[in-house]
Amino acid sequence: MQTTIITRESIPLLQSLAKQTFYATYTENLLSNEARDPIYKYLYSTEAIQSAMDKGSQFTVYYENEKVIGFTGIRYHEGDKSIYLHDFYLMPELKGKGLGSILMGKVKTFAHDKNCNKIILNCNINNERAIGFYNKHNFKIERYLHTPVNGFDLLDMEMECNI
Secondary structure, three states: OOEEOOOOHHHHHHHHHHHHHHHHOOOOOOOHHHHHHHHHHHHHHHHHHHHHHHOOOEEEEEOOOOOOOOOEEEEEOOOOEEEEEEEEEEEEHHHOOHHHHHHHHHHHHHHHOOOOOEEEEEOOOOOHHHHHHHOOOEEEEEEEEEEEEEEEEEEEEEEEOOO
């Protein structure tokens, strides 16, 4: 598997992938039609991505045979030895083929290499497929969150996996 770390120059690639995966993931049962565009722009505008990078986030695109599999966004927190996994997306047509487990393995390897104790992520409380995936990878619900984003309330759960 090949990887590319997103730089400021390659933000348009990340935005293209994010658009495909975000809209395929956040259908009407997870986000209302009127909420999707503002939330997508809040998360994946050039300014938002640059700001995340400035705060230490690393976005990685994964390829197999020159075909994009998906991408991750990770922020390492040295103080509490944790990784915040703020983006974990697989291309929609590749779900259910075991590739998500391979990507999660890459994230766990990154966390292990940084001597982290845990991986933290947020997941929409109605995203049953993602919740099942994260449970399979030993993530446990820590708490429920109501996060306002561009006038909309995201209903998430914070999940953790001990390393």
